[in-house]
Amino acid sequence: MDVDPSKILVRYNVAKEKAQTPEEMAAELYPAEEPAKSICAAIFDGEEDDVIEGLEKAIEGGADPIALIDDVLMVGMKITTDLYDQGVIFLPNVMMSADAMLEGIEFCKEQGGAAPEPKGKIVCHVAEGDVHDIGKTIVAALLRAAGYEVVDLGRDVPVDEVIAAVKKENPMMLTGTALMTTTMYAFKEVNDRLLESGIKLPFQCGGGAVNQDFVVQYELGVYGEEAADAPKMADAILSGKGLAQLKEQFHKH
Amino acid sequence: MVKRYTSLAYKAADDMIFGKSVYPVKAELGLEVGAGYVTAEVNYAPRPEAGVSKEKLVSEYRRLTTDIMARAVQIGFPGVALETEHVEQMTNNPDRGGEVAHVQKTIMEEYHEEYGIKSALRHTPGDIRENRDLLALIGDKYDKLMESFEQVADNGADFLSIETMGGKEILDYSILRNDIPGLVYAIGCLGSIDMTMIWSDIRKIADKKGRIAAGDTDCAQANTAMFIAGGLLDKNLAHTIAIIARAISAPRTLAGYEAGAQGPGKDCGYENTIVKAITGCPITQEGKTSTCAHADVMGNLVMQCCDLWSNESVEYHAEFGGTSVQCWSESLNYDAAMLNVATETGNAKMLRDILVLSDKYRDPQGYVLAYDNAYKVAESIAKDGDDLYLRAKNAAISCVDILNAADSSKLVMSKFEINALNNAKDALSAMTDEADTFMSDSLEKYKAEVAVFRPDDNYKF
Numbered sequence: 053m054d055v056d057p058s059k060i061l062v063r064y065n066v067a068k069e070k071a072q073t074p075e076e077m078a079a080e081l082y083p084a085e086e087p088a089k090s091i092c093a094a095i096f097d098g099e100e101d102d103v104i105e106g107l108e109k110a111i112e113g114g115a116d117p118i119a120l121i122d123d124v125l126m127v128g129m130k131i132t133t134d135l136y137d138q139g140v141i142f143l144p145n146v147m148m149s150a151d152a153m154l155e156g157i158e159f160c161k162e163q164g165g166a167a168p169e170p171k172g173k174i175v176c177h178v179a180e181g182d183v184h185d186i187g188k189t190i191v192a193a194l195l196r197a198a199g200y201e202v203v204d205l206g207r208d209v210p211v212d213e214v215i216a217a218v219k220k221e222n223p224m225m226l227t228g229t230a231l232m233t234t235t236m237y238a239f240k241e242v243n244d245r246l247l248e249s250g251i252k253l254p255f256q257c258g259g260g261a262v263n264q265d266f267v268v269q270y271e272l273g274v275y276g277e278e279a280a281d282a283p284k285m286a287d288a289i290l291s292g293k294g295l296a297q298l299k300e301q302f303h304k305h
Numbered sequence: 306m307v308k309r310y311t312s313l314a315y316k317a318a319d320d321m322i323f324g325k326s327v328y329p330v331k332a333e334l335g336l337e338v339g340a341g342y343v344t345a346e347v348n349y350a351p352r353p354e355a356g357v358s359k360e361k362l363v364s365e366y367r368r369l370t371t372d373i374m375a376r377a378v379q380i381g382f383p384g385v386a387l388e389t390e391h392v393e394q395m396t397n398n399p400d401r402g403g404e405v406a407h408v409q410k411t412i413m414e415e416y417h418e419e420y421g422i423k424s425a426l427r428h429t430p431g432d433i434r435e436n437r438d439l440l441a442l443i444g445d446k447y448d449k450l451m452e453s454f455e456q457v458a459d460n461g462a463d464f465l466s467i468e469t470m471g472g473k474e475i476l477d478y479s480i481l482r483n484d485i486p487g488l489v490y491a492i493g494c495l496g497s498i499d500m501t502m503i504w505s506d507i508r509k510i511a512d513k514k515g516r517i518a519a520g521d522t523d524c525a526q527a528n529t530a531m532f533i534a535g536g537l538l539d540k541n542l543a544h545t546i547a548i549i550a551r552a553i554s555a556p557r558t559l560a561g562y563e564a565g566a567q568g569p570g571k572d573c574g575y576e577n578t579i580v581k582a583i584t585g586c587p588i589t590q591e592g593k594t595s596t597c598a599h600a601d602v603m604g605n606l607v608m609q610c611c612d613l614w615s616n617e618s619v620e621y622h623a624e625f626g627g628t629s630v631q632c633w634s635e636s637l638n639y640d641a642a643m644l645n646v647a648t649e650t651g652n653a654k655m656l657r658d659i660l661v662l663s664d665k666y667r668d669p670q671g672y673v674l675a676y677d678n679a680y681k682v683a684e685s686i687a688k689d690g691d692d693l694y695l696r697a698k699n700a701a702i703s704c705v706d707i708l709n710a711a712d713s714s715k716l717v718m719s720k721f722e723i724n725a726l727n728n729a730k731d732a733l734s735a736m737t738d739e740a741d742t743f744m745s746d747s748l749e750k751y752k753a754e755v756a757v758f759r760p761d762d763n764y765k766f
Contacts, residue, residue, distance in 0.1 A: 053658045057666035057715055065537040065719045073720070136540060142721065143533065143541040147481040181393045183435040186477045186529060193481075208437045233620050234356030234392040261620065266353065 074141045081131045092128035098148025103156040117164030129153045150197040170201035172224040178207035179230035179238040187229040187259040190279040198283035211241045231260030243270035274298045307563045311690035314585025318680035321610045327585025332425030332463035334417045336384050338569045339587030339612040343644040345637030346386040346613040349630045350620050356394050359401050369621045369630045370409045374416040376631040382638040384423035396430040396453045403456030410461030428462035432470045439757040454510045464519035471499020476526040478755045485732040490747040492526045492553045493697020498764050500560035508565025521561040522574030523554030543725035548670040552704035555579035556686045556696045572615035582683035587612035603671035606664035666715045678707045694740035705730050
């Protein structure tokens with residue numbers, strides 16, 4: 053027994069595919085001049101050695117290593133993240149590009165002896181009792197790729213430690229991920245302890261069993277349905293949006 | 306030294322069917338799994354605030370267990386299985402898991418006595434063998450985990466299960482980098498080594514307490530891949546990579562049976578059809594009735610060879626139709642009734658094939674897991690069943706070959722999926738046939754690249 057599936061399902065992903073390949077689309081976005089073009093291509097391809105080679109050429113040509121971070125590396129990374137946002141490339145491409153870009157940043161910092169100013173600082177953690185951290189790893193990588201400094205507290209982080217880190221680091225945003233229903237209850241405790249301390253910062257929560265209905269129960273919580281929401285939320289904060297506006301933008305139900 | 310499977314329990318794929326397995330298992334309160342009928346297995350999670358104390362947790366499970374049993378009686382279902390997947394508070398405090406099992410089994414016994422309803426209780430302690438910074442598969446937490454198994458077995462759990470984490474430190478790294486050898490190493494090699502250890506010990510506890518060592522699932526790895534892959538428009542992972550991870554998970558899950566598990570396999574083990582072909586042991590599956598927990602692209606197909614039919618997990622709360630566990634257990638039971646009517650009327654294979662064909666071409670994942678193709682993957686595993694590396698590699702190659710041989714007018718894949726498949730094929734072709742070489746090369750590579758990988762402590766290299 054077999055069936056013609058054409059009346060049973062629609063492969064929307066095939067139907068929506070662009071005529072151009074991701075590589076062709078990326079190539080149209082690279083800077084015209086060298087070695088910036090090659091460096092951006094190497095970031096898109098996730099080729100760390102090629103990124104370093106391109107940076108060496110640029111520095112030999114007189115470029116300021118620290119300026120290269122914003123002028124070339126971040127430009128190359130943005131091509132990758134923009135194509136990811138458009139649904140053209142997959143997450144592993146972004147992760148590999150981010151690895152290549154971060155290695156490039158470290159190289160530039162070593163060469164220049166200084167560090168560039170990040171767009172902002174964000175503290176990330178996995179809820180107390182929860183050791184599932186792949187979601188947090190993705191969130192942290194996407195934030196770093198977008199130019200933010202990430203203080204990664206890791207997984208199974210006690211509430212006390214989250215509060216202490218927020219007080220010490222004074223971040224623009226806190227993120228929390230959890231897989232299980234009973235571990236995500238720690239988010240509410242974090243919220244209450246922050247408010248007790250008079251700290252009002254956006255607390256982006258997501259992952260596994262976490263849903264918007266739970267997150268809206270506490271004042272600072274903003275629900276992030278996708279890991280890719282994290283840098284968008286950080287950008288929204290930078291543009292001046294407050295908690296209410298963040299909830300309006302990111303809460304979907 | 307465990308005995309590895311080198312042959313299949315079924316002579317032909319067509320012999321595989323829902324409700325029937327070669328080696329059924331029987332629970333204390335009369336429920337037989339794989340003995341010719343399908344039964345609902347209801348799975349649930351407590352509300353977030355229930356975790357704050359032992360009393361609240363036990364009360365939550367008392368109420369939801371009563372709800373499920375009452376609904377089965379209200380609607381007239383002959384049997385039901387319950388699965389309690391531990392929240393971390395229960396496994397880390399084994400007396401809490403034990404108390405919950407005791408309360409649940411007591412309620413089930415009361416319903417068995419009063420109404421004759423057959424039931425079985427599965428407890429699934431959480432894999433707590435992780436420190437904050439790294440996997441610690443052997444040590445204090447392992448001992449606590451075994452204590453948890455002892456407690457739930459003592460207090461009435463019929464089936465003992467777990468979702469183990471061995472290999473996850475490498476999987477988390479490699480799955481986000483399309484690293485196929487990394488998947489083989491994480492799931493097929495490291496995962497199987499861990500499974501062989503832990504299931505030997507779980508079987509000892511089960512035998513000592515008169516319980517059944519049920520089975521594992523590669524939830525931490527293959528399901529992570531499936532969840533990241535998401536739906537048709539998600540761009541987080543190619544679905545062709547997700548199904549390669551799933552194929553590799555079958556020999557890993559098999560290692561649990563080789564070390565003493567007897568089934569029913571865990572619900573979220575979408576690899577279970579492959580495993581059933583080899584072991585002949587009963588399996589639980591989840592699909593269209595687990596949409597309360599997650600979406601997938603094979604909701605009907607995966608029912609094809611199930612012996613228990615599960616909803617994966619639902620938070621306990623109120624719905625219009627009753628509590629959530631009542632609503633989902635009712636849906637599960639109606640599905641089971643339909644399957645059992647098909648069996649009673651001689652139409653089981655017809656229904657199985659309808660279920661399969663409704664999803665077989667929906668996605669590469671369902672295509673490979675359709676029982677005819679799953680059987681081919683099973684054959685490739687058994688062919689080199691004595692070699693943990695080779696059988697995992699075989700599974701991946703078999704998966705790629707099945708997809709490449711598919712009728713492209715029916716299984717329509719996107720360019721991304723095809724590219725990922727081609728890249729995977731190239732990566733597999735470049736891999737050695739020598740297990741020792743692969744293991745030593747991988748050890749060196751991932752020790753250098755993954756800071757939390759502790760092979761000496763966890764896998765005894």
